[in-house]
Amino acid sequence: MIEAKDLVKRFGDKVAVDHLSFSVEPGRVTGFLGPNGAGKSTTMRLILGLDHPTSGFATIDGKPYAELVNPLRTVGALLEAKSVHNGRSARNHLLFLAQTQGLRPSRVDEMLDLVGLRDVANRRAGGYSLGMSQRLGVAAALLGDPRVLLLDEPVNGLDPEGVLWIRNLMKHLASQGKTVLVSSHLMNEMAVTADHLIVIGRGRLIADSATEDIIARGSGQSVRVRTPDVERLTALITAEGGKAILVGDGNGGDGQQAPILTVTGVPAPRIGELAASASLVLHELTPQLATLEEAFLELTSDSLEFGHQDADAQVRLADGSTR
Amino acid sequence: MSVTGATGAIQSGTVQPARPAGFGHLLLAEWTKIRSVRSTTWTLILFVVITIGLTALFSWLSVTHWTGPRAPERDARILADPVGFIFGAGIGLGQLTICVLGVLLMTSEYSTGVIRASLLAVPKRFPMLAAKIVVFAVIMIVLAELVAFGSFFVGSSILHSRVVVNLSDPGVLRATFGTGLYLTVLGIFALAVGGLIRHTAGAVSTVIGVVLVLPILAGLLPSSWGAHINAYLPEQAGSLISHAQQSSSDLLSPWQGFGVFCIWTVLLLAASAYLLDRRDA
Numbered sequence: 001m002i003e004a005k006d007l008v009k010r011f012g013d014k015v016a017v018d019h020l021s022f023s024v025e026p027g028r029v030t031g032f033l034g035p036n037g038a039g040k041s042t043t044m045r046l047i048l049g050l051d052h053p054t055s056g057f058a059t060i061d062g063k064p065y066a067e068l069v070n071p072l073r074t075v076g077a078l079l080e081a082k083s084v085h086n087g088r089s090a091r092n093h094l095l096f097l098a099q100t101q102g103l104r105p106s107r108v109d110e111m112l113d114l115v116g117l118r119d120v121a122n123r124r125a126g127g128y129s130l131g132m133s134q135r136l137g138v139a140a141a142l143l144g145d146p147r148v149l150l151l152d153e154p155v156n157g158l159d160p161e162g163v164l165w166i167r168n169l170m171k172h173l174a175s176q177g178k179t180v181l182v183s184s185h186l187m188n189e190m191a192v193t194a195d196h197l198i199v200i201g202r203g204r205l206i207a208d209s210a211t212e213d214i215i216a217r218g219s220g221q222s223v224r225v226r227t228p229d230v231e232r233l234t235a236l237i238t239a240e241g242g243k244a245i246l247v248g249d250g251n252g253g254d255g256q257q258a259p260i261l262t263v264t265g266v267p268a269p270r271i272g273e274l275a276a277s278a279s280l281v282l283h284e285l286t287p288q289l290a291t292l293e294e295a296f297l298e299l300t301s302d303s304l305e306f307g308h309q310d311a312d313a314q315v316r317l318a319d320g321s322t323r
Numbered sequence: 324m325s326v327t328g329a330t331g332a333i334q335s336g337t338v339q340p341a342r343p344a345g346f347g348h349l350l351l352a353e354w355t356k357i358r359s360v361r362s363t364t365w366t367l368i369l370f371v372v373i374t375i376g377l378t379a380l381f382s383w384l385s386v387t388h389w390t391g392p393r394a395p396e397r398d399a400r401i402l403a404d405p406v407g408f409i410f411g412a413g414i415g416l417g418q419l420t421i422c423v424l425g426v427l428l429m430t431s432e433y434s435t436g437v438i439r440a441s442l443l444a445v446p447k448r449f450p451m452l453a454a455k456i457v458v459f460a461v462i463m464i465v466l467a468e469l470v471a472f473g474s475f476f477v478g479s480s481i482l483h484s485r486v487v488v489n490l491s492d493p494g495v496l497r498a499t500f501g502t503g504l505y506l507t508v509l510g511i512f513a514l515a516v517g518g519l520i521r522h523t524a525g526a527v528s529t530v531i532g533v534v535l536v537l538p539i540l541a542g543l544l545p546s547s548w549g550a551h552i553n554a555y556l557p558e559q560a561g562s563l564i565s566h567a568q569q570s571s572s573d574l575l576s577p578w579q580g581f582g583v584f585c586i587w588t589v590l591l592l593a594a595s596a597y598l599l600d601r602r603d604a
Contacts (some may be wrong), residue, residue: 045603049442052601066447071443072443077443081437083436083437083443084440085432085437087361088359088360088437092356092359094517097440099349099351100349100444101444102452270504
């Protein structure tokens with residue numbers, strides 16, 4: 001379990017983390033989501049004791065990171081920034097880390113096998129591809145069999161196979177009851193990986209809830225309806241306070257003849273009841289889930305009301321980088 | 324590799340029950356770090372080759388050019404202080420490799436980012452620095468004494484036809500052993516500067532400036548000032564120990580000078596440790 005209490009970090013007059021409080025529970029993958037520059041990496045560095053908070057504190061299983069005995073046996077971290085000497089081999093990198101924790105050297109070979117680096121273990125890490133470096137980072141994080149994992153942008157720059165590997169690994173570790181916090185600016189990646197989301201923007205907490213709740217909260221939630229009787233259904237929905245927009249005239253090539261409506265403001269079950277009470281025929285009634293991306297933009301644009309105009313630009317930038 | 328493969332390795336409980344890793348484990352880890360990077364080995368080889376090689380070369384040149392245009396003055400100097408001559412050019416240049424190595428041990432942690440891995444493993448930070456110093460000091464004292472005695476024997480045997488100098492002569496054993504001590508402390512001095520400045524180029528320039536340039540600058544000051552400041556400069560004070568005889572103008576005895584150098588080093592180390600703890604990594 002990771003806890004942040006009122007964390008603040010200032011770099012000069014720039015506030016990177018702004019009174020951030022949250023807790024990360026074991027047994028699930030918690031996504032740490034925010035646009036680039038939102039303060040995700042800084043928050044992780046504060047939790048890990050690499051940076052000192054300006055105020056507030058962070059604990060892991062109730063203790064500050066620096067108080068942990070053999071910390072790598074409790075916490076594994078994969079940082080976004082490189083943390084391997086280019087001239088040192090993967091084996092020696094893992095070996096010195098194992099030695100600091102009093103782990104037996106054979107643990108190093110187990111980790112090299114786990115991440116598939118055994119064949120290149122004696123080569124200098126400077127020659128590794130991005131994917132290999134990332135695997136070495138994962139090996140270092142898992143070296144001490146930690147209960148808590150912090151992964152900063154672990155899928156950045158990985159090929160699809162690597163992305164899938166990391167995703168399955170995180171889910172697997174969470175299923176073992178470990179605490180997994182994974183940061184990303186890729187909302188769609190988080191939608192399929194994380195059970196719970198902590199969303200930050202400009203160093204502030206924007207949302208902290210289950211992934212599906214955040215998606216559902218998106219105002220883009222709508223219902224797709226096909227009916228031959230567009231006028232009467234539209235009137236019923238308008239009378240109910242909703243809004244129906246004709247989005248297809250029904251003469252498309254998909255074999256269905258009925259026109260398509262997009263309804264907002266009235267949930268799908270209520271539309272069904274309205275149609276039944278008026279004996280209207282429905283050919284389709286499908287709730288449309290907003291994507292996490294839409295929900296995220298919705299959330300972060302709310303935070304703009306507090307007067308951070310250029311965060312808007314950052315959100316758009318992050319949005320663009322997901323394409 | 325697969326996640327099912329991961330399951331086995333992670334779940335098999337192969338990690339021993341937690342027992343705090345001691346300082347011995349940190350020494351082992353720092354030893355692994357030092358020996359697993361090629362630049363360390365190469366710098367140490369360079370140190371041995373340059374120091375003993377140049378000592379041999381300069382001794383040989385002196386002997387073969389004993390009668391030359393500028394010979395009398397120089398020869399008088401060699402005759403007056405043969406040990407000072409032996410530990411002159413070779414050590415003077417060879418020590419620069421130690422300055423670079425000491426600096427690199429700290430700055431390479433920052434330039435490569437491995438400092439983050441190091442501090443995640445040892446978040447109290449200070450034990451990591453202490454272990455690094457101990458491991459480096461042990462390597463240095465062994466190697467520097469070998470180089471010091473090696474230089475002495477090579478130099479003295481080449482000079483043998485012109486001047487006879489033995490370890491049993493007054494002050495010679497102390498000067499030779501002291502040269503090894505001086506080089507060891509110099510390495511730690513450089514390591515401390517590396518930890519303070521954190522950038523290789525800046526730290527190497529600083530250390531070399533202190534060793535080579537400061538004495539020259541101090542020499543430009545009005546006479547009595549210059550002499551007093553010079554005497555207490557790290558390199559000037561520290562290298563007093565490598566002279567068998569004291570010169571009448573020396574303000575400090577060899578051991579006092581070495582003590583001054585050690586105090587400089589301890590102060591810089593304290594500053595380095597303090598900043599290591601306070602700064603964001």
